[in-house]
Amino acid sequence: MATTIDTIYTIWLREIKRFLKSKSRILGTGGQPLIWLAIVGVGFGSAIGVLAGGVSYITFMAPGIIGMTILFSSIFAGINVIYDKQFGFMKEILVAPVSRVGIVLGKIAGSATVSLISAITVLVIVILVGIIPVSSLTVAGLIEAVVFMVLTAAIFVSVGLVIATSINNMEGFQVIINFFILPLFFLSGALFPLTDAPLWMKAVSAVDPLRYGVDGMxxxxxxxxxxxYPLALDFVIILGVAVVLIAVADFAFRRMQAK
Incomplete structure (x- = not known):
């Protein structure tokens, strides 16, 4: 029987190869975020100007766009599960003598790696064009940002997997995801500060894990x-949510393979 580590690596490598073979996904990695920054960042920035702390709007928005990149890339990882179901691959690996935990962790690791590649690509671009000033960056800060990227990706990959385990068609998955994805994004504080938002909006955004990922970055x-929030608080919350949702994804995956 393959070890858990072997299974994780094999599934991880398969997800990476799948990404590298998709030219449209690679090209879209930096395209959509740049459009948001160019249209929303520049357009709103000219009207809003400088925010509290002396930060320009487009600079404030840049980590939010990185968060958006992670959200969109990660949560749609569930599509791969549905494809695997439809083409029989999922059935094969579920009956194979391999670690079930390894399958789940491999899928999470693979899709999170793809999301991390996308996020770092956007980060490099916004640094090179001066949206995030080099003067504000530190080695420790960059490492911390990558940690938040990884945890945020793990959360939304897990969400995508949980949804995909109970749905067998692409249309149903996309309907559910599209219903949740924009509220998650807009209520995260990615595009605007929530300090002056209505009380109900603050309450709802407080349970949005993307808020803590974006705020940490x-x-x-x-x-x-x-x-x-303090960086430590963002980290504790997003780490806790990631651990819980990975466990939920594992449970959902086990239920799916038992059917």
Whole structure:
């Protein structure tokens, strides 16, 4: 029987190869975020100007766009599960003598790696064009930002897997995802500060894990003056949510293979 590590690596490698073979996904990695930055960032930035802490709007928005990249890339990882179901691959690996935990962790690791590649690509671009000033960056801050990227990706890959385990067609998956994905994005504080938002909006955004991922990246890359919470609090919350949702994804996956 293959070890858990072997299974994780094999599934991880398969997800990476699948990504590298998709030219449209590779090209779209930096395209959509740049469109958001060019249209929303520049357009709103000219009207809003400088925010509290002396941060320009487009600089404030940049970590939010990185968060959007992770959200969109990660949560749609469930599509791969549905494809695997439809083409019989999922049935084969579920009856194979391999670690079930390894299958789940391999899929999460593979899809999270793809999301991380996308996020780092956007980060490099916004640094090169000066949206995030080099003067605000530190080695520790960059490492912290990558940690938040990984945990955020793990959360939404897990969400995508949980949804995909109970759905057998692409249309149903996309309907459910599209219903949740934009509220998650807009309520995360990715595009605007939530300090003056209505009380109900603050309450709803408080249970949005993307909020803590974006806020953590913002604090790590721009400085704590631009963040809503202490970096340690963001980290504890997003780590806890990631652990819980990975466990939920494992449970959902086990139920699926038992059917």
């Amino acid at each position: 913002r604090g790590a890359l721009i400085g704590t003056a631009a963040a809503s």
